[in-house]
Amino acid sequence: RRPIQACYHCRCLSGGRHPHGAAAFQDMNSEIFRSPPLHLARRSLVAALAAAPLSGALAQFRVEVSGVGLTQLPIALVPFRGEEGAPQKISAIVRADLERSGRFRGVDTAGQAMDESTRPDLSTWRQRAADALAGGSITRLPDGRYDVRFRLWDVVRGQDLGGQGYVLPQADLRLAAHKIADYIYEKLTGEQGVFSTRLAYVTKTGSRHTLWVADSDGENAQAALASPEPIISPSWSPNGAQLAYVSFEARKPVIYVHDVASGRRRLLANFRGSNSAPAWSPDGRSLAVTLSRDGGSQLYLISASGGEPRRLTQSQSIDTEPVFSPDGASIYFVSDRGGAPQIYR
Secondary structure, eight states: OOOEEEETTTOOBSSSOOTTOGGGEEEEOSOOOSOOOOOOOTTOOOOOOOOOBOSSSOOOOOOOOOSOGGGOEEEEEOOOBTGGGSSSOHHHHHHHHHHHTTSEEEOOOTTOOOOTTOOOOHHHHHHTTOSEEEEEEEEEOTTSOEEEEEEEEETTTTEEEEEEEEEEOGGGHHHHHHHHHHHHHHHHHSSOOOTTOEEEEEEEETTEEEEEEEETTSOSOEEEEEESSOEEEEEEOTTSSEEEEEEOTTSSOEEEEEETTTOOEEEEEOOSSOEEEEEEOTTSSEEEEEEOTTSSOEEEEEETTOOOOEEOOOOSSOEEEEEEOTTSSOEEEEEOTTSSOEEEO
């Protein structure tokens, strides 16, 4: 294991140009360093891809969840009627979502057929040791869109737990499957599902850095930005419509905000010195950022539409990596004012 040198101020790996000097680097042994903040809930397991040089094509990454077999809920997901001729196998995507959460395991559905209108014989599924059952259909409409419907059953209690329907273009079929998985997850666990959310991550191939946006399972990845200079610290807005990130294309850290739907971006912070570590407020109206415009790196609050920032901290140390509390009343951050990086509020 070779020591990794990284700047805890802006997350850059050492080497080449660096605005914060050698003093900002620390040796980090056997540690993943300064990856973007990931909020891990009991309901999900998030795999982060490191922005490291890759040789050849991007490798597929698979997460195996183990050690939870006794608490997994057995669910039968019958193939959706009509999905054999559809561009996406809805039931397979739903099954993969639920199994990847670690809270569910699939039950064999061989020889069974049903859709959202079927009144199933639940005794058959009890014999197969299923606690829950779901089935549905997918139909291509004359205008090219698809009608996706499903229904969920509680096999143990013999209850119809409802269902939903979506009419959407072909490009959104995977999203429909993720929404179905969210519905099932919430109905059976009482917790909100996260399968229809998205991931943002950065890869580096040769000298090319790319910011990607993908489904929660890593599929359907689309490039949001490509640059010969590093891209770091992607941060989602609360409504998921925008991404703030730091780009070095101006030969120094500059913060941009990217509109995911349109692909347009706007400059948020390009003040003298370093502009880094953007973090959205819970209401999406402002961001906490780290700026060195007045000398040392300090925390500032800036409107999501830009403008003059307001300084939040007054210290002679490096204050960085802000994160808002859920109610927006506090900000947690990293500072070396105690002699080494520690967390403050």
